[in-house]
Amino acid sequence: MTQPGFLFTGTPLELTDGEAYHLRKYWKKGRQAHSIQSLAAFDVDVDLDALRTLVQLDCANCHLAHVASCCEGGFPFPPAAELLPVLDEHLDGIAALLPLDVIRHLLRKGLYERHLETAGHRTIGTFDGNCNFCIVEKNGPACMAHRYALQSDLNPMSVKPLSCLLYPLDLIYSEEDGRTLLTALTERTAAFSRWGPDYRLDYLCANVELRENLASADSPNIRENLPPDVFAPDSYRPAYVEGRQLLTELYGAPFYDELHTLIQGGRRP
Known part of the structure; x- marks a missing residue:
């Protein structure tokens, strides 16, 4: 057993x-x-x-203290199945903050990928080695899902996967x-x-x-x-x-x- x-x-x-x-x-x-x-x-x-x-x-000052943020160089934990619709619901709003090359990538590949490291579960995919939603700028947060939530007066919990927030x-x-x-x-x-x-x-x-x-x-x-x-x-x-x-x-x-x-x-x- x-x-x-x-x-x-x-x-x-x-x-x-x-x-x-x-x-x-x-x-x-x-x-x-x-x-x-x-x-x-x-x-x-x-x-x-x-x-x-x-x-x-202090995500807004992350790059003042660190060479790379925790959102860079990989992909997020796979969200539980019941949390996936949250991302789909807000994807258009998040995409409005993404560069055109990332949007083209999403249209071609879709939002999700499966990885051996995540036991084959679906998670947000990557572009150029970073999470699809990670845009590296001088000011944070680097996560465009988080920025979209703040700019839209939404609780980030209503947009981002739980493990990204914990x-x-x-x-x-x-x-x-x-x-x-x-x-x-x-x-x-x-x-x-x-x-x-x-x-x-x-x-x-x-x-x-x-x-x-x-x-x-x-x-x-x-x-x-x-x-x-x-x-x-x-x-x-x-x-x-x-x-x-x-x-x-x-x-x-x-x-x-x-x-x-x-x-x-x-x-x-």
């Missing part, structure tokens, strides 16, 4: 055997230490080095007991995170310690001598606070309020 697996919420992708191994250990230890606590159908990682880890999602949060569903782990990318979760360790080493968004000591950066993707107001350390916020709008849209304001109370160590009603 096949052992029940784990799914990255918002995609059809299962964790690899190696990722699942590290996740089981982390989840079990967290439950035993009470750093992972129950909230509705979720197990919430309230540890200081988890949902309270300091992050800053960073640096992680939602992982257990097929064994039907519970979902809510955590965030840290050095300790990177072994099973959908984002992996490179997101902490190559970008400042989820690594305030690296921003505070740029001299320690080994990644050629991080620029030196940043202006003090670019990813300013005092502007970083806990991951669950940075993701408040997303979590509220997904699960409702009462859920977020209970989450906040739980993380702050207070009593829930």
